[in-house]
Amino acid sequence: MRSGRLQRRSRQAFLKIYLYQGILLLAVSSGALLLGPVHAYSALLGGLLYLLPNLYFTWRVLYGKRPAETAQQVVISLYASEIGKMVLAAGLFSATFLLVDPLRPFSLFLTFILLQLFGWMLQWRLNNRFLKL
Numbered sequence: 001m002r003s004g005r006l007q008r009r010s011r012q013a014f015l016k017i018y019l020y021q022g023i024l025l026l027a028v029s030s031g032a033l034l035l036g037p038v039h040a041y042s043a044l045l046g047g048l049l050y051l052l053p054n055l056y057f058t059w060r061v062l063y064g065k066r067p068a069e070t071a072q073q074v075v076i077s078l079y080a081s082e083i084g085k086m087v088l089a090a091g092l093f094s095a096t097f098l099l100v101d102p103l104r105p106f107s108l109f110l111t112f113i114l115l116q117l118f119g120w121m122l123q124w125r126l127n128n129r130f131l132k133l
Contacts, residue, residue, distance in 0.1 A: 010062055011063075014058050016126065017122045017123060018054075021047075021115050021122070022051070024115065025047035025051065028111050029041075029047065029111070032111075038102050038104050040107075042103050042104040042105070042111075043108065043110070045103075046107060046109060046110065047115055049092050050112045050116060050119075053085040056081075056088055057082065057084070060084065064077060096108070
């Protein structure tokens with residue numbers, strides 16, 4: 001019973017973080033539109049390159065078919081999800097640089113890094129345990 005409640009809270013927290021990151025992505029992409037459409041879609045792609053692998057990881061860990069019963073199963077699930085996330089990120093980056101032309105790498109990487117930092121900050125702020133330290 002307790003683990004189900006904890007899992008629901010974790011799902012809600014991560015959905016809230018992804019919602020905020022999506023809003024930030026739209027704001028940054030809209031702001032980059034002032035520099036031109038190539039900068040705007042490069043920024044949008046950079047944000048999607050960050051969000052899609054992370055959504056995959058969250059989906060695998062929090063919405064998996066069967067809850068893990070032992071600590072070993074939890075660790076195996078986390079490692080498998082992280083490896084899948086890295087493979088997905090590498091594939092998406094490769095596809096983006098091979099298929100999208102023209103592309104502004106500065107806008108792409110700036111948005112990617114901004115969302116990474118914003119995600120860390122949100123996780124830190126939403127987890128009240130760390131605010132009491």
